[in-house]
Amino acid sequence: MAIRRVSSEERLTTSFVLGAYAFEASPRSARRADEFRGYLPYNEGNRTLIVEEDGAPLAAASAIPMRQNLRGAVLPMAGVAGVASHPLARRQGHVRTLLHQLLDEMRDEGHTLTALYPFRPSFYARFGYVGLPKPRTVTFSPADLGQLLGADLPGEVGWERIGTGYPVWREFTERLLRERHGFATFPDYRDVGLRDRDERWLLTARVGDVVTGVVTYRIDDHGGELAADDLLAADPYARALLLQFFARHVDQVERISVQVPADELPELWLTDLAVHVEARVARPGSSAPMARLLSLDALTGLPAGPGRVRVELAGDRWLTGSHLLDGTTGSLELLSGSGVDAAAPSATLTAAGLSALAYGVLDPVEVHLRGLGDVPPDAAVELRRIFPREVPYLFADF
Incomplete structure (x- = not known):
């Protein structure tokens, strides 16, 4: 073997x-x-x-x-x-x-990072992976978007097949990669499959020459569903422009579905918008993503709050040892060794516990409750300052 x-x-x-x-x-x-x-x-x-x-x-x-x-x-x-x-x-x-x-x-x-979609989360938890939020599926009637039809919005929309518009879509996802926590992109050789299959329409929002939003979609049938993929918008105006275009399908489709990040609030998009928001997690076949740090190098230099704490990393193949995490300068520094600032609050973390804090998905107390570390109250305060809660948006589905 x-x-x-x-x-x-x-x-x-x-x-x-x-x-x-x-x-x-x-x-x-x-x-x-x-x-x-x-x-x-x-x-x-x-x-x-x-x-x-x-x-x-x-x-x-x-x-x-x-x-x-x-x-x-x-x-x-x-x-x-x-x-x-x-x-x-x-x-x-x-x-x-x-x-x-x-x-x-x-x-x-x-x-320095790794992510996946698990067939069984508990199996990958043994490898130090921790769960990330799953994007929400938002479903509504195009008739409920009617108030947008008369709205005077800055910018305009473009409409073409993804086969021709792929460079624009790719460029915008590269922008979000730089701007959005948790966002991930495929390498070029993988991403071009979207272009080559050419099975989606591409809708773009623009202000002048600047693309401010994109979404790909397909329509399954007349009187059926307009099924959109991730709605990627840089601001509310861009989102409104994309939804305004969807409103024009009121006499063509019965419903619209679209994917949005976990921190999006579709119920507040419009007044009288009847909307169903769902994040279904089940196994097998409908899992939420998981991720972890593979190297502590991922933390060095990250923006951080003014906390200072010693962490002992235990039970992992890749993350080990005693380290001082110092965010007092606004940029995270790591110093290694058991004797580093013995007076600082200390915590013992598993790889999943540290990854959960770095990705912003768990509070230090939740890390303790989940059995991902021993986090005393004083250490929790420091870890919360260094790693404030932040909702990651993985985006790429692999």
Whole structure:
């Protein structure tokens, strides 16, 4: 039994086959194997590892070299995907072994963060991952947007297929990557699949030559649903311009659905807007994302509040030791060693506990309640100053 890296056409008979059985309807027709070939260009830069025995693949896992915004810093992030086992080889530790090696390699290459969508959150919690908010699906009738039809809004909208408008969409997501905490983007070789499939309309909001919002969507049928992907807007005017365009479909579709970040409040968009907001999390098939720090280098230099605390990191493969976290200058500094400022409040954290604080998803008290660390009250005060709560928006769905 051995672990090795596969690339290019080897994926056709290894990781793609295992992934198709794990995540698709099966059995599929023989033509499905031919369709796999079309996926190769969009996986070319991934790192894919397999466990095999006598030449037969037993398990596979891939990492996509991505980038993510952590509290204003854009850092290399390993997006873990395609984790699958042969049905006769499950629960034998193959995935655990693969993930250890995969994350070791990605960390060695400089990826300081990692994120994924879990098949079972508790499984990945053992690897130090912590949950992130799932985007909300907002559903409403286009008739309820009628008050926007007469609104005089600054700017204008553009409308085209994503196949031609892709450069504009990509440029705007790059802007949000720099501006939005938690935002992540695929590498170019993966993202162009959206352009090449050309299965969406692209709607843009502009003020002069500046793009202020984008959203992709499709319509399933006359009298059906206008299903939009993530509504990405730089400000309320841009959001209103995009919704104003959707209002013009009142005699074409019955309902509109759109994805929004967890901190968006659609019920306050308009008066008399009857809206259903849902974030459904279930397993298998409808999971919220998870993420973690792979290296403490991710924290160095982050914007931070004026806190000062010692943390002892315990029980993790990648984050260990005693460190002083100092945000008194407004830029987080890390000093290592058990003797560093022994007078500072101290806490013991797991990797998931520290990751939860860095991503802004848990308060220090919640970290303690969740069993992700021992956080005395004085240390909680300092950690809360260093890492104020902030809602991350992962955006990329892999």
